[in-house]
């Protein structure tokens with residue numbers, strides 16, 4: 315089994331499996347975040363549940379963090395192996411002839427997403443870990459804030475136009491990454507000709523709708539901030 319994951323195809327399958335997992339996470343992350351546009355109370359309730367449920371905190375969250383790290387590390391490994399396999403650079407890399415711009419630049423769109431994740435963790439995740447695990451405050455309350463604090467904290471983050479701009483840019487890179495990544499992951503798992511067109515269409519829809527939805531959330535909160 316470990317031999318399989320050391321082979322070139324094994325690595326691609328492992329990459330695809332982690333990609334599916336992250337795409338599923340992204341879908342649920344979007345489903346929860348979009349609630350903040352419709353109802354502050356519902357968003358607060360769901361966030362509090364997610365943030366305090368032991369199964370989510372102690373099992374799913376570590377699995378997610380492992381998935382994120384694994385995907386990035388494996389992405390770099392695949393990129394380096396691919397470059398090595400092609401020791402002699404093409405005399406003329408006529409890329410568009412047989413591969414898309416997106417597919418040749420997965421490492422760059424991936425790096426842009428990695429930079430976003432760092433910023434995003436500084437914004438949301440580290441303060442959350444600090445409040446709960448270091449200060450030991452699991453109440454979800456904050457002085458001067460009525461009800462749970464989650465909606466208030468989310469709104470605060472989208473006041474700065476610079477941060478909103480950085481988020482929007484990152485979501486565009488996310489769309490580019492997913493536009494190739496979605497169908498590529500299915501191909502690595504062996505889905506080919508028969509489902510190709512349908513898969514490409516679902517992939518395109520996912521890669522455009524989800525990042526656009528995130529862009530909408532960021533811009534919505536920027537313009538609807540309650541002081």
Ligand code: HEM
Pocket residue numbers: 340343347365375378382427434438439442468488528529531532
């Ligand atoms: C407008 C868009 C987004 C908002 C408002 C948002 C909001 C949040 C919030 C509030 C948390 C903290 C959850 C907690 O730990 O209590 C979080 C965590 C996280 N976000 Fe986002 N997010 C957005 C987009 C994204 C995108 C596009 C990605 C991936 C590319 C992403 C990846 C993550 C990850 C990996 C975590 C840590 C997961 C965890 O809670 O353990 N987020 N986000």
